[in-house]
Amino acid sequence: MRTGLHEVxxxxxxxxxxxxxxxxLHRGPAADRGPARVVSLTGVKKDGAWTDEVxxxxxxxxxxxxxxxxxxxxGEEVVLRLASADxxxxxxxxxxxxxxxxxxxxxxVELRFRPETAGEYTYYCTEVCGACHFGMRGVxxxxxxxxxxxxxxxxxxxxxxxxxxxxxxxxGVARGARIFRQRGCFHCHGEGGSGGVHNHNYLAGNVxxxxxxxxxxxxxxxxxxxxxxxxxxxxxxxxxxAEPPFRNWPRFVAQTKAIHALILNGNPAGRKDPAGPxxxxxxxxxxxxxxxxxVDDTIAYLISQYPWKDD
Amino acid sequence: xxxDVVEAHARPAARAPASVRDWPGVDLLRRVPGLRALLRxxxxxxxxxxFNLAVFAVFLYAGLFGSPVGSRNIIIVFVxxxxxxxxxxxxxxxLSRFWCTMCPLPSAGExxxxxxxxxxxxxxxxxxxxxRMFGMNLEWPKPLRNIWLQNAGFLCLACCSALLVTRPVVxxxxxxxxxxxxxxxxxxxxxxxxxxxxxPVSGFLSLYAMSAATAVRVRDAELCRRHxxxxxxxxxxxxxxxxxxxxxxxxTRNNYCGMCFECLKTCPHDNVTVYLRPxxxxxxxxxxxxxxxxxxxxxLALAYxxxxxxxxxxxxxxxxxxxxxQWGHFALYxxxxxxxxxxxxxxxxxxxxxxxxxxxxxxxxxxxxxxRYAYAWVxxxxxxxxxxxxxxxxxxxxxxxxxxxxPLGRGWDLAGTAGxxxxxxxxxxxxxxxxxLLLAGxxxxxxxxxxxAQRLYPDARRAISSVLPTWTLATGVTAVFVFFFVG
Numbered sequence: 138m139r140t141g142l143h144e145v146x147x148x149x150x151x152x153x154x155x156x157x158x159x160x161x162l163h164r165g166p167a168a169d170r171g172p173a174r175v176v177s178l179t180g181v182k183k184d185g186a187w188t189d190e191v192x193x194x195x196x197x198x199x200x201x202x203x204x205x206x207x208x209x210x211x212g213e214e215v216v217l218r219l220a221s222a223d224x225x226x227x228x229x230x231x232x233x234x235x236x237x238x239x240x241x242x243x244x245x246v247e248l249r250f251r252p253e254t255a256g257e258y259t260y261y262c263t264e265v266c267g268a269c270h271f272g273m274r275g276v277x278x279x280x281x282x283x284x285x286x287x288x289x290x291x292x293x294x295x296x297x298x299x300x301x302x303x304x305x306x307x308x309g310v311a312r313g314a315r316i317f318r319q320r321g322c323f324h325c326h327g328e329g330g331s332g333g334v335h336n337h338n339y340l341a342g343n344v345x346x347x348x349x350x351x352x353x354x355x356x357x358x359x360x361x362x363x364x365x366x367x368x369x370x371x372x373x374x375x376x377x378x379a380e381p382p383f384r385n386w387p388r389f390v391a392q393t394k395a396i397h398a399l400i401l402n403g404n405p406a407g408r409k410d411p412a413g414p415x416x417x418x419x420x421x422x423x424x425x426x427x428x429x430x431x432v433d434d435t436i437a438y439l440i441s442q443y444p445w446k447d448d
Numbered sequence: 449x450x451x452d453v454v455e456a457h458a459r460p461a462a463r464a465p466a467s468v469r470d471w472p473g474v475d476l477l478r479r480v481p482g483l484r485a486l487l488r489x490x491x492x493x494x495x496x497x498x499f500n501l502a503v504f505a506v507f508l509y510a511g512l513f514g515s516p517v518g519s520r521n522i523i524i525v526f527v528x529x530x531x532x533x534x535x536x537x538x539x540x541x542x543l544s545r546f547w548c549t550m551c552p553l554p555s556a557g558e559x560x561x562x563x564x565x566x567x568x569x570x571x572x573x574x575x576x577x578x579x580r581m582f583g584m585n586l587e588w589p590k591p592l593r594n595i596w597l598q599n600a601g602f603l604c605l606a607c608c609s610a611l612l613v614t615r616p617v618v619x620x621x622x623x624x625x626x627x628x629x630x631x632x633x634x635x636x637x638x639x640x641x642x643x644x645x646x647x648p649v650s651g652f653l654s655l656y657a658m659s660a661a662t663a664v665r666v667r668d669a670e671l672c673r674r675h676x677x678x679x680x681x682x683x684x685x686x687x688x689x690x691x692x693x694x695x696x697x698x699x700t701r702n703n704y705c706g707m708c709f710e711c712l713k714t715c716p717h718d719n720v721t722v723y724l725r726p727x728x729x730x731x732x733x734x735x736x737x738x739x740x741x742x743x744x745x746x747x748l749a750l751a752y753x754x755x756x757x758x759x760x761x762x763x764x765x766x767x768x769x770x771x772x773x774q775w776g777h778f779a780l781y782x783x784x785x786x787x788x789x790x791x792x793x794x795x796x797x798x799x800x801x802x803x804x805x806x807x808x809x810x811x812x813x814x815x816x817x818x819x820r821y822a823y824a825w826v827x828x829x830x831x832x833x834x835x836x837x838x839x840x841x842x843x844x845x846x847x848x849x850x851x852x853x854x855p856l857g858r859g860w861d862l863a864g865t866a867g868x869x870x871x872x873x874x875x876x877x878x879x880x881x882x883x884x885l886l887l888a889g890x891x892x893x894x895x896x897x898x899x900x901a902q903r904l905y906p907d908a909r910r911a912i913s914s915v916l917p918t919w920t921l922a923t924g925v926t927a928v929f930v931f932f933f934v935g
Binding site: 165194197198 | 491514
């Protein structure tokens with residue numbers, strides 16, 4: 138009888154050992170944040186997303202996350218809980234005065250605020266966190282109390298990535314196009330460099346449009362542009378060209394060198410209002426990620442994107 | 449008397465030795481007050497297992513529902529940094545297979561077999577067992593009564609180690625899978641078949657337990673020989689027959705003693721004890737499977753040093769192939785490890801054995817020389833693993849404190865240590881610890897193989913000729929380790 142009791146107690150102890158600790162972890166410690174509304178966003182590197190879903194070992198590797206669109210009521214107190222599921226991210230919503238703050242994995246940063254004006258406010262990741270970093274942004278919607286707003290999910294990074302199984306294209310414009318997508322340039326500069334997104338408190342308002350660089354280089358004829366492309370993808374030493382192949386040659390050479398250096402070195406975005414916040418988007422340095430040839434191919438691709446008119 | 453279990457499972461050389469120990473030892477049960485009573489106390493093993501089971505439940509939960517970041521998840525930090533360091537650097541060299549006493553992996557299976565958590569279920573059991581056992585109780589197939597499966601399992605896990613030690617969910621799947629496998633096998637085969645023949649951890653514990661400073665042995669082997677009931681083997685109302693199929697009366701090595709202390713509980717003559725002894729007192733490898741375990745462990749210590757601690761990004765990328773989708777590179781990395789473990793390194797050792805045998809004389813068989821001198825890789829490998837683990841704990845130790853407060857990586861601070869920032873501990877001085885460790889391993893290897901050579905060739909000149917190529921190889925391998933750790 139005594140042995141039986143021992144066994145029953147031992148069995149109960151075993152049951153407790155396998156059930157109680159996970160249950161306690163599942164509940165987690167209580168946190169008192171008062172009446173404030175809590176919005177949780179977790180940065181996910183692989184998808185370039187700030188998701189409002191719970192990210193853990195069961196879903197991180199198999200699920201594609203998208204940036205959330207939290208909808209807030211004007212005037213309500215909000216606690217924004219920011220976490221990272223993988224690497225260091227940076228959160229910045231300049232128009233709401235939130236951040237920039239670094240979010241390390243395993244650390245939660247809470248930002249308490251009260252949105253005073255209805256509108257749509259873009260938030261960004263400000264730490265280069267991975268291949269999808271440049272698309273890692275979303276929108277916080279602030280609506281008038283009592284109104285409804287749609288919560289739309291942003292596009293995932295999958296759309297940005299070229300087919301990984303495809304063979305790498307040869308040098309040239311095709312490779313430049315691939316780089317422009319793969320490195321996420323289009324996230325800020327638009328598809329084919331056709332128009333940059335808004336960059337809060339940036340001197341020029343929007344991120345520069347890239348597909349007009351042919352014009353900046355003085356390439357006013359399609360034939361001249363093609364010659365310039367051929368020179369770039371042919372790895373021609375521009376300083377060694379004895380006979381200028383088209384008009385505005387010195388301008389083309391100077392502009393090409395300047396753009397090449399800009400891509401390699403990067404450039405922080407200048408502030409429109411010097412007392413205002415730092416613009417969230419700046420040109421990063423690609424010095425250690427792109428070769429000179431890849432930069433030339435990318436420039437050639439952007440020249441090829443000039444919207445020539447028929448007349 | 450025919451001891452069917454021993455006959456079935458013990459290796460030939462383990463039968464009826466003249467003495468079960470040829471080393472000086474301190475009888476700890478007579479020296480340490482209360483230790484005998486503690487080890488004979490039946491609930492001891494249950495509560496040790498229970499504690500680890502509760503901890504394990506936390507780990508498994510954290511692996512599934514905690515942060516996907518390894519350094520922020522307690523399963524990675526505690527299992528692959530803290531546990532591994534404690535096991536390889538302290539537990540095994542000091543306390544042999546004491547981990548097996550408290551390992552939670554086979555606990556459920558064993559409780560199910562016995563239908564008891566603590567007590568003994570008396571009655572006629574399988575074979576000549578005097579305790580009843582639930583399940584089919586089949587004997588483990590004879591061709592598989594070796595550690596080849598453990599070697600293969602460990603090698604497979606080692607090839608995937610980049611995933612295993614960085615992705616919490618993978619650790620949960622592997623460790624949880626081992627529990628399921630242990631339970632399944634316990635329902636089919638007798639006693640600790642999983643631990644004895646399949647558990648990848650048990651494989652290297654069996655090898656390095658030979659180095660341990662403690663050993664379970666009988667005090668008087670003659671008394672055991674004369675005692676016919678063999679309770680240590682077949683059980684009694686005091687305890688179960690050895691779950692590891694070992695007969696302590698003739699046991700001369702630590703390799704397959706899981707330190708459950710059932711023999712200590714069942715021996716009616718109080719003839720079983722725990723000795724404190726010099727390190728590397730067990731000096732015999734008893735099969736090619738054990739020799740290959742020594743090769744595999746040494747090569748893996750080298751491979752991990754290159755992959756995890758080395759500056760070669762390409763190797764890391766290849767090892768990390770499954771994450772980046774570069775399966776071809778991962779296959780190359782894995783194939784490289786397997787070929788070196790099973791081909792190149794054993795080939796070098798075979799060459800050294802062959803040359804030594806040619807120089808010293810041909811009396812001993814090549815197989816005997818090969819297996820005997822493979823012991824050199826036990827101390828070299830063990831100390832290389834310890835040397836590898838030192839920077840692991842020194843560099844990543846800070847994560848232990850933060851994980852303690854935030855086991856799931858959710859930003860909690862349960863014990864007030866979550867804010868401990870990552871800070872490597874004296875990384876610039878680690879080499880001062882590693883080099884003496886490697887040299888200690890080499891010294892133990894030279895000393896032990898010299899002793900083995902003398903037993904093979906009583907003539908000192910021939911003995912040294914036979915072992916010289918192995919010494920050269922061991923010195924060369926140690927130099928390679930020093931280069932990786934210091935160079």
